[in-house]
Amino acid sequence: MRFAGPLYSAAMKKVALASGVFVVLCVPPALAQVKAQPPAGPLTPPWDKGIQPISRDSYYNAIACGKQGGAKPACVFWDTGLCRNDDFTLAFYTPYKMVAYEVWQAVRRKQEPPQPSYAEAQRTRVTLGVTPVAGSKNAITGVTIRRGDRVLQPVAPSLEGGGGKFIFDVAAFAPTSDITIELAGRTRSHSCIVEQSVLALFR
Secondary structure (H helix, E strand, C coil): CCCHHHHHHHHHHHHHHHHHHHHHHCCCCCCEEECCCCCCCCCCCCCCCCCCCCHHHHHHHHHHHHHHCCCCCCCCCCCCCCCCCCCCEEEEEEEHHHHHHHHHHHHCCCCCCCCCCCHHHHCCEEEEEEECCCCCCCCCCEEEEEEEEECCCCCCCEECEEEEEECHHHHHHHCCCCCCEEEEECCCEEEEEHHHHHHHCCC
């Protein structure tokens, strides 16, 4: 079957136009990439083993961390500004932070430092909290961890008020290689590259 020149040309233009509209409609949200920054300021007591299940070493290191007191000790709030971007703020809750934070809260109130529950720390997984930056209208829709060719999904995601909490197994953040934290937003997504050397400073 042959098509007349003008008729064929008009038909192809319609197909091209329809294809163009299809491509525009199927473009995923724009992706912005940032690089995780190491915790600012001196980190005492020192720690270079990354996030891990609670152990005797990490437990007592976390207690020493909390006993420092102060307004915002870097060893407790090591994740401040970690993956700075225009839409989301990240905050980690880890076995180490559970212990350190409980001790720090007591010290701030001029109370005797407690002995946090070791068993509870053993049960604690890693919660990655995502909060919208003031003024941002981009809601989080999901968080994954990419390690090489593997994409790790949260074991318990929850969304609320444009932000959310995403629970991962501790192994997702083991400082054995670089990882990428992928933040899927409704209108724009972000990825945060965390180098192995920075992962080792996580607590």
